[in-house]
Amino acid sequence: MAAFRRGRALYGESAALERLAESLGVKPLSAFGFADDYYEQEVSWHAPSEGIRSIEALRQGLGSLAATAPGVDEDLRTLASVLRIAGDQGVDFSLMLRLSAKDSMQVVRTREVRQGSFW
Numbered sequence: 001m002a003a004f005r006r007g008r009a010l011y012g013e014s015a016a017l018e019r020l021a022e023s024l025g026v027k028p029l030s031a032f033g034f035a036d037d038y039y040e041q042e043v044s045w046h047a048p049s050e051g052i053r054s055i056e057a058l059r060q061g062l063g064s065l066a067a068t069a070p071g072v073d074e075d076l077r078t079l080a081s082v083l084r085i086a087g088d089q090g091v092d093f094s095l096m097l098r099l100s101a102k103d104s105m106q107v108v109r110t111r112e113v114r115q116g117s118f119w
Contacts, residue, residue, distance in 0.1 A: 006078045009071030011097065016065055017058060017072070026057040033095035043094045048087035051095075055080045 010017065010029065021028035032051050035041035059076050066073050086093050 006075050008075075009069060010075045010079070013065065013069045013072050016069070020058055020061055020065065021054060024057045024061050026054040029054065029058075029095060032093070034097045035094070036096055043096075045092035045094050048083040048091070048093055051083045051093060052080050052087070055083070 018028045032046050035043045037043050055076050059073060062073055
């Protein structure tokens, strides 16, 4: 559940992280999802190892972004740890950008009716 509450720093610095991924020659986080089947968008699934490769490269390349954007490294570290668990269990993943009020019942409801689970 701690991981489920993270991600705001990734969202806030998404444009900078996209540029960083491009400069490092790895897939940006946006390549791993952001479609939402709740809104009838087609969700694509990815091997956790692909996400971990990008996340680790981003963490190593953060440099000054880590100092100016608190929480980014922690969000990336949390995401990588969840993807390692998914990899150990043989579960593919898709990132989802869900902007809603904290502890929104909509999030709880949609999380419960989905096939699979949120991290």
